[in-house]
Amino acid sequence: MNIYDISKEAGVSIATVSRVLNGSGKVSAKTRDRVLRVIRENNYTPNAFARGLGLGTMRTVGILCSDVSDLYLSEAVYHIERTLRAYEYDSLLCCTGFELSAKKKYLKLLLSKNVDAVIFIGSQYVEEDPADNDYIKEAAETVPVFIMNGYIDAKNVYCALCDEYKATFDLTEKLIGSGVREPVFLYRVNSESTRVKIRGIKDACAKAGINFGEERVTVCPKGVYPCAEALEELSETLSFDCALCADDLIAVSVLKYAAAKGLRVPRDVRVCGYNDSILAFSTSPELTSVDNKMFALCRLTADNVINKLSGENISPKTVVSADIIERQST
Amino acid sequence: MNIYDISKEAGVSIATVSRVLNGSGKVSAKTRDRVLRVIRENNYTPNAFARGLGLGTMRTVGILCSDVSDLYLSEAVYHIERTLRAYEYDSLLCCTGFELSAKKKYLKLLLSKNVDAVIFIGSQYVEEDPADNDYIKEAAETVPVFIMNGYIDAKNVYCALCDEYKATFDLTEKLIGSGVREPVFLYRVNSESTRVKIRGIKDACAKAGINFGEERVTVCPKGVYPCAEALEELSETLSFDCALCADDLIAVSVLKYAAAKGLRVPRDVRVCGYNDSILAFSTSPELTSVDNKMFALCRLTADNVINKLSGENISPKTVVSADIIERQST
């Protein structure tokens, strides 16, 4: 069933059917009703591919995220998808993992599907070596590119991010103020966000005359218990009175470690999560964490997409500040 | 840059370019190399819409889930998306929420994009009144429909699900064996999964001569603390020695409630989660939970999609059994 069938049955030309379909141009009420009736009777839907071919768009946006099963990323995807859909954009989801080559490959794939825009969710997409971001800049020559919680300075790239430097700096300073002298930082992936957090901690320590060397930064194995075990090992060669974690799940491991070692939290070890996810108040003691304003970032990102695709001018960089949520673990 | 430009520059016809592009038909090595060189030089990618129009497919699958920000659903989406992508299918994600009207609307939307298949993730899509599932059966006349963790008996609908009845029945029986006499069941949404669990509990109770009436089934407000407070209220009119929860997050609320009331878990109250998510071992005491084999279900579902779209015959219903994971909370 195509537009020709409808036009024949309604006794009009395909142009008229098309006009009725799109509400474009003038069509007499009578013919419009007739056409609509035929359309309904046949349960006709215009072919999206044909329309896409003619219009050059299928109103689809590509969403890249390393791993939607991540607590933080899944929420972001959720909010962005819902907002885009409210504006009649579909979301093509693509979980890339963390390998640069995979990111490149999948971006290319998405672009080959003629998406109207591309959204990178998470600072994982900001590479340590700026040259490695060239593939994103290149993509931005074709479609507008949006980054949620990361910043790349390039034409047609629009970013909404949280000031994680300040958040970790402030948090660390506060902890030092309350007596912490030997913090460690635990992370899972070497993302831009991770690097920024490390800088924040390091600077706050430096300001207080505390030496925060590389030995105090540790990458954690995946899984709550493996991670807790790794911490036990670490504690044999390094003493620490505070664990700053790159996300709440790592902080959960720290609590396990503390429990296993008979350490009291926060008295013997302070523990801080990050992201202020449901995990932060599922543990006991509940976790001090950083609310990095995911909702706001999603909102900003999605709005940027919609506005940009509507032809408006938007700002290339928007920064929001985080909140430190103190709970029992510090 | 289209296939005509390439053909001109390579000095061949578009047919030859197309053949080179798709590896179809015989092309002499010499011309193929020439065409490939031109393609590479111009960084040419065939237009996906045109291709879709001609072929009637863009190798895209629609994924419906009520809410990807849910711990369980997001993992499912992740695994399914990755598997589909490995077979060069894109995933159009659509978060529908829980309203039947929205589910219908979004399904229609997805179908209008000519997806090759539709996957419903979660038993939320199996309605209590079978007539309400008709929209799914209708869709199945157009494209194959897959349901992860739910069952609808209809042509062209393929389901992979977990035997949640048995899981809750066994769990309840086990608890009764260990002394439980007054269980309650807490849930968030009235999905098919919820209804099945209730039946499992009720039957196990009946078998042991325990009356499990409707007053022992409670819907929880969203949010960990609101839910805990609702429990406190409930406890004023109803006594219970065990809380069976429809998911782990609700169980977290129960732990909060217990802590607030000074109740010891498991001695005063047993608490069981469901899904065996990261929450189950983030709390203390850690939660007894039910592993409903999400990985297996995802694998089965995705494989079914691929196989079906490859023209193979697949089974309309596959059931896997769950595992009860006992931890400290019972």
Place this chain on the structure above:
DNA sequence: TTGTAGGCGTTATCAG
């Protein structure tokens, strides 16, 4: 207000 015809970029069927 309505209809005609050309274009969007492929793929696939036939001839050659």
Place this chain on the structure above:
DNA sequence: CTGATAACGCCTACAA
């Protein structure tokens, strides 16, 4: 092995 040409189904000037 290669090339012309007809679909695929829609939108939209331009004509009437």
